[in-house]
Amino acid sequence: MASQNLSFDNMKRRAKQLAREQGCKLHIALDLVAAKRGFANFKDAVHKAANQSDPIVPSFSVLLRQWWRNSKTGESGTEVLTVSLAQPATQLLKPHYLRGYFGGCDVADEGTINLHIGSYLEDNPEYAQRRLRRAARALQFMEITGLRPSRSNRCYPRSDYDNRPPIADHDQRWYHPANKKFVLSTEPYPGRADRRKSEMAEWCAKHEFEYAQIDSPSIYGHGTELYLACKAGSSINLLHMAAELAASPLAYADS
Structure with missing residues (x-):
């Protein structure tokens, strides 16, 4: 329970700061901060915390993998990038959300996302790394905005x-x-x-x-x-x- 209280304290402090910065009501700022952490609103965070003993703001390491192959040289390989998220990949990227930057991807489990699984990416490891960083930015964007x-x-x-x-x-x-x-x-x-x-x-x-x-x-x-x-x-x-x-x-x- 102490870890939950600490998480709520952090959320409230951030909400008060945001309310001052943006000139908005505290309850609006609380909802915004809760949404950033993967909840529908602050009430949702309170409700879920009341039904669990673990911290309400967990940290998950998610591995992104991108295969590549250079058809001219015959070289191939896999590039990887680990990102830290507030929720598992299976919760953030449900099957009906595999669109846009995540079209053609596969969420293998809560800690692994395979990018562009249909075929090898025709290029090189540097290009594959750029695709990984783009996916990482998209995941961050989703967590911050709730979109x-x-x-x-x-x-x-x-x-x-x-x-x-x-x-x-x-x-x-x-x-x-x-x-x-x-x-x-x-x-x-x-x-x-x-x-x-x-x-x-x-x-x-x-x-x-x-x-x-x-x-x-x-x-x-x-x-x-x-x-x-x-x-x-x-x-x-x-x-x-x-x-x-x-x-x-x-x-x-x-x-």
């Missing part, structure tokens, strides 16, 4: 891919299970968003959407920037989500 990969076009205005935002590049569709809302991430190269600010303002006004730039390394990598967009006035608070990502920048940067 999960989706195949639905409901993240676009009128559920139409042709209504992509003017800055769109490397789009990914996301779903928030707790809020039951959809979010679009898009990762353009530097300069694209600056050049199209007025077009983005018109797009937001036309479709009643809002967007936010994230002060954190992108998931896709290659020097791209990270933006999130969703329907304005929904239960998704992009500013708070952006603040959480800025407070815990995505690690595993491309070397």
